Amino acid sequence: MSVSSAQSAIPEDSVGLVQPQSTVLFQDSPLVLASGQTLGPITVAYETYGRLNEARDNGVFVCHALTGDAHAAGRHHADDPKPGWWDPLIGPGRGIDTNEYFVICANVLGGCQGTTGPGSINPQTGRRYNLSFPSLTVGDMVSVHSELVRSLGIERLCGVIGGSLGGMQVLDWAVRFPDQTAAAIVIASGHHLSAQGIAFNAVGRRAIYADPAFQGGSWDPESPPRFGLALARMIAHITYLSEDSIALKFGRRLQDSDQFAFDILKETEFRIESYLHHQGKRFVQRFDANSYLYLTRAMDYFDLARYSGSLAESCARASARFLVLSYDTDWLFPTSQSRELTSALLQAGKHVSFLELDCSFGHDSFLIDIDPLAEVIRPFLKQTRASEQRRAARTRTDSQ
Amino acid sequence: MSVSSAQSAIPEDSVGLVQPQSTVLFQDSPLVLASGQTLGPITVAYETYGRLNEARDNGVFVCHALTGDAHAAGRHHADDPKPGWWDPLIGPGRGIDTNEYFVICANVLGGCQGTTGPGSINPQTGRRYNLSFPSLTVGDMVSVHSELVRSLGIERLCGVIGGSLGGMQVLDWAVRFPDQTAAAIVIASGHHLSAQGIAFNAVGRRAIYADPAFQGGSWDPESPPRFGLALARMIAHITYLSEDSIALKFGRRLQDSDQFAFDILKETEFRIESYLHHQGKRFVQRFDANSYLYLTRAMDYFDLARYSGSLAESCARASARFLVLSYDTDWLFPTSQSRELTSALLQAGKHVSFLELDCSFGHDSFLIDIDPLAEVIRPFLKQTRASEQRRAARTRTDSQ
Structure with a gap:
């Protein structure tokens, strides 16, 4: 074009x-x-x-x-x-x-x-x-x-x-x-x-702190605490959606089949799971884990x-x-x-x-x-x- | 006695x-x-x-x-x-x-x-x-x-x-x-x-899977995926409480002072944070991380x-x-x-x-x-x- x-x-x-x-x-x-x-x-x-x-x-x-x-x-x-x-x-x-x-x-x-x-x-x-x-x-x-x-x-x-x-x-x-x-x-x-909002921010930050790649905040820009930041985003993302909108958009529909996989390591059995993982992955490409800590804390303080x-x-x-x-x-x-x-x-x-x-x-x-x-x-x-x-x-x- | x-x-x-x-x-x-x-x-x-x-x-x-x-x-x-x-x-x-x-x-x-x-x-x-x-x-x-x-x-x-x-x-x-x-x-x-409940279970399990101590589920009983399991419990615990009960019990009260610590590594600035961490710590003493995966998934399936x-x-x-x-x-x-x-x-x-x-x-x-x-x-x-x-x-x- x-x-x-x-x-x-x-x-x-x-x-x-x-x-x-x-x-x-x-x-x-x-x-x-x-x-x-x-x-x-x-x-x-x-x-x-x-x-x-x-x-x-x-x-x-x-x-x-x-x-x-x-x-x-x-x-x-x-x-x-x-x-x-x-x-x-x-x-x-x-x-x-x-x-x-x-x-x-x-x-x-x-x-x-x-x-x-x-x-x-x-x-x-x-x-x-x-x-x-x-x-x-x-x-x-x-x-x-x-x-x-x-x-x-x-x-x-x-x-x-x-x-x-x-x-x-x-x-x-x-x-x-x-x-x-x-x-x-x-x-x-x-x-x-x-207080509930503070609680959700706290568990999101905990996910970042607990990621071994976090390294006390001095993480290598080439290997940021991806798992922690993605999980923080996944948690937060749930709070951004209404229960009705999740139910309407994803409901209990499965991602790949109409039968359960019965595989305990499969993390994307349901569509809502696949969606959250996608949101987490996208987020770590554009956001800094340390910024996430500071900005959510500022929100708590307000x-x-x-x-x-x-x-x-x-x-x-x-x-x-x-x-x-x-x-x-x-x-x-x-x-x-x-x-x-x-x-x-x-x-x-x-x-x-x-x-x-x-x-x-x-x-x-x-x-x-x-x-x-x-x-x-x-x-x-x-x-x-x-x-x-x-x-x-x-x-x-x-x-x- | x-x-x-x-x-x-x-x-x-x-x-x-x-x-x-x-x-x-x-x-x-x-x-x-x-x-x-x-x-x-x-x-x-x-x-x-x-x-x-x-x-x-x-x-x-x-x-x-x-x-x-x-x-x-x-x-x-x-x-x-x-x-x-x-x-x-x-x-x-x-x-x-x-x-x-x-x-x-x-x-x-x-x-x-x-x-x-x-x-x-x-x-x-x-x-x-x-x-x-x-x-x-x-x-x-x-x-x-x-x-x-x-x-x-x-x-x-x-x-x-x-x-x-x-x-x-x-x-x-x-x-x-x-x-x-x-x-x-x-x-x-x-x-x-x-679907919202599945989403909360999914992020809890993600916390366990992402813990390096998880070791694909074959973790050492002496060093279980404590961080992951505690975080899973903290997330779930928020969903067990009503917004009003959190507000009434903890509100926005601080844990140690009436002034903000302004310390980005302090995870227990607010009382609700301290409470959640306490719940997480207690839980890992009594619960098996793999059981948590199987039982939450069974709940999703139902x-x-x-x-x-x-x-x-x-x-x-x-x-x-x-x-x-x-x-x-x-x-x-x-x-x-x-x-x-x-x-x-x-x-x-x-x-x-x-x-x-x-x-x-x-x-x-x-x-x-x-x-x-x-x-x-x-x-x-x-x-x-x-x-x-x-x-x-x-x-x-x-x-x-």
Whole structure:
């Protein structure tokens, strides 16, 4: 296939070909992390879609989830088999309309897709950080995002948006940098991870620690702790799916036959087993085991109520308009969590919209079922811009 | 503490001191397993409580769950720190009243607490079976139970009862040996394991397979695959608890401090993590990794609908009175499963009682919250006996 015909296969409402970008922040003074440790310089991998307008008030920052990356939309090459992870939501005329908004997405601090993380070279030693990398929090990730936005010349974003760990970043951002965003869209997330969620993260990390290839985190990049990381992913993947979606997609169907193999070493007797093994294998090709440790731990640590005396007091610090979205089949971040958050935001007198969406895909719904998301996000962002313009007009009038 | 004072500490409604018993079955002709393979002789470890009456019609067989054993009630020694696993339910005047019933509990085939399993010595080789042990089904376990009951001189049991994997045994028993029991009590179980349940079993087994100490199942008994088995238990344990019970018991409380340690190698930052590690460590002291593989796989395989053309057709083969109990917070065997089973039993015209019990402990409720169980089981068994006596009277009248 020639490049031109491949390009013509990219739909018109796509952002099209995009360039990975990179910048180095915290060069002069390092970032002080929540742990008290410092880190710098920090390389940040990011992408942008659409154009920053003259008023510099149309920025929308997308926060990715646990194993996501900066490549949220478009394709890097005309013949890329797949576009960015949230491509159906981001583009000309799409839910986050790149004709209207300047969209930014950055790989998180501690990640492994271009932003400084445990797999990066420590400039002071010339070797990979590995587990000498400092412990991270969601707040630390957001501090880097926040600095990136300032470095792009944007004082105030129109909105920040994210699902799961991305939603935690949105909440942290709205509370710790209240002047930096007009809207906060929190999807399939919560003000903290439940004890059950911590438990699942813990067994995933245990799988990595127990892999002999782990070598105390100083594993050979040529032979990473594949078994441990794949198992961690397999465990986590179960929590991303709803029981109904597993039942519908795989049920109790066998992989190779309609008769049991009765072979105790056969690990892919059922289709669901084969699927999980496939997910595990794919994951180790793209993800760093040490990053997985740091990012899941940051997720465990996140607890908005700890920012102040209570959840409502933490929420009181924010000034953004909130949109809280949950899914009826999500059991990792159940709707009850979103209700608690919404209730605390209301108690704090904040502007908040809350909606539980019906979707059978469980926690992963926000990555799959895009149309219902787009239908809610589009008007919410539009109303936010209108509100911001009224606010700007009032400010101008006041200063006249 | 002297023995006599310890004995006096055993409550009066306990079965008191009990003797582990053992018998060897399938000596002359081996058991033909569902896989077509044969196995024999088979040693069966069992215990009995109460006395078999003259009519030999007061037997109640207790089927244990995945990692249970034959020691369901009483103490082996006066100074045993803990009684059998279902002790609060079984004893004089208790839910299963040993003044009335002769209670039998046996370790399952493939287990590791006295009944022949992969850790037993294969008489043909003089070495442990390990993975040369044949693949098992729930039906194979029940075939052994059934033979044990016959060997005790009991033609027809008053009831069989079990939770979780034990409930599957009860269902198999009622369908495959319909004349052998008058009642079938199925608790926190179902007619099959859900695809999600298979997924959790699969990741647990993966943890064992991936442990270098596993050695293809031929591990050294002095250095078993501890990490893998402990991790399998940790994963499974999460599914035994309800989200609410984890939240209530542990919440997000930290183990050693009220401040995060920010140490990426610390695996017990949160109390729930410490608890899971403790569960994992305790489990490897008492359980055989190979048994865990065989028993979880048998659980995956179980599917009552496969016994005939449909679930209702399988149920039609049974003749017992059924009592189906579920727990509102059990997400491994949710109430919806028990409803499906009850519906199929009704469709097949069977006598069935169904009750969803309220208990916050999730799947493990049947091992913890005994009083509500006892309140339902006591009258159900009593009614079954009355019904059996009427049946016997009718048979006598008919034959006069």
